[in-house]
Amino acid sequence: MHGIIVNMTLNMAAVTVDLVLLTIRQGALQVLLIRRGIPPYQDRWALPGGFVLDGEDLDAAAVRELREETGLDPQAGHLEQLATYGTPGRDPRGRVVTVAxxxxxxxLPAPTAGSDASGAEWRPCDVRDLAFDHDRILADGLERARAKLEYTPLATAFCPPEFTVAQLREVYETVWQTTLDPRNFHRKVTSAEGFVEPTGNTAIRDRGRPAQLYRRGPAALLHPPLLRPSR
Incomplete structure (x- = not known):
């Protein structure tokens, strides 16, 4: 507006990336956590992550952290941006915005702690009292994963390159924490266009006929979706 001078103050904020790393181990959905070796929240469990380097893209920072924490390339599974968290006071060191x-x-094998952590473990996803606002970030990550299993082939990211329908069903049951009817699940999976495709190979089972092996198909979305029983 004419005659009015507006003074603007730029509040600089640090930017971090945090990772909700989920896998299925010993029949349970687990998350990778690190025990912080330095303040703030020393000795508390937290999601792995770190500050974005100068000139580094956010996605590149997430890939770097993933490789440092697991030794794996993201192409071995699935990696996507979850959300941004910037509530003032979420980090006692100052204004810090994180992209999860x-x-x-x-x-995956047992993890190795990084330089600023005193330990790293795969822990059950019902863990609580994490450092910073990581309880909220973990809860958001879990709900994103559970929801996306309904309408995308994301469950195959938990599977080896070739898998049986029974193995895929175990992923859904583990992530959704429910029990699914085997025959109904098999029908839905094989009738969803492009969800899975047979490899021509079979797996030997303890009992019964050999099970057909599948790989992920080309579909990006499931038609029709596989809705959670509660839906």
Whole structure:
């Protein structure tokens, strides 16, 4: 407006990336956590992550952190941006905005703690009292994963390159924390266009006929979707 001088103050904020790394181990959905070795929240469990380097793209920072924490390339599973968290006071060190990423990966070996952590473990996803606002970030990541299993082939990210329908059903049951009818699930999976495609190979089972092996198909969305029983 004419005659009015507006003074603007730029409040600089640090930017971090945090990772919700999910895998299925020992029949349970687990998340990778690190025990902080330095303040703030020393000795508390937290999601892995770190500050974005100068000149580094956000996605590149997430890929770097994923490789440092797991030794894997994101192509081994699934990596996507989850949400941005910037509530004032979320980090006692100052104004810190974090961009959280969700990664879904096949079963992984025991992790190795980074330089600023005193430990790293795969923990059950019902863990509570994490450092910073990581309880909220983990809850958001879990709901994103559960929802996307309904309408995308994302469950295959938890599976090896070739898998049986029974293995895929175990992923859904583990992530959704429910029990699914095997025959009904098989029908829905094989009738969803482009969800899975047969490899021509079979797996030997303890009992019964060999099970057909599948790989992820080309579909990006499931038609029709596989809705959670509660839906």
């Amino acid at each position: 990423y969700l990664a879904l990966l096949p079963d």
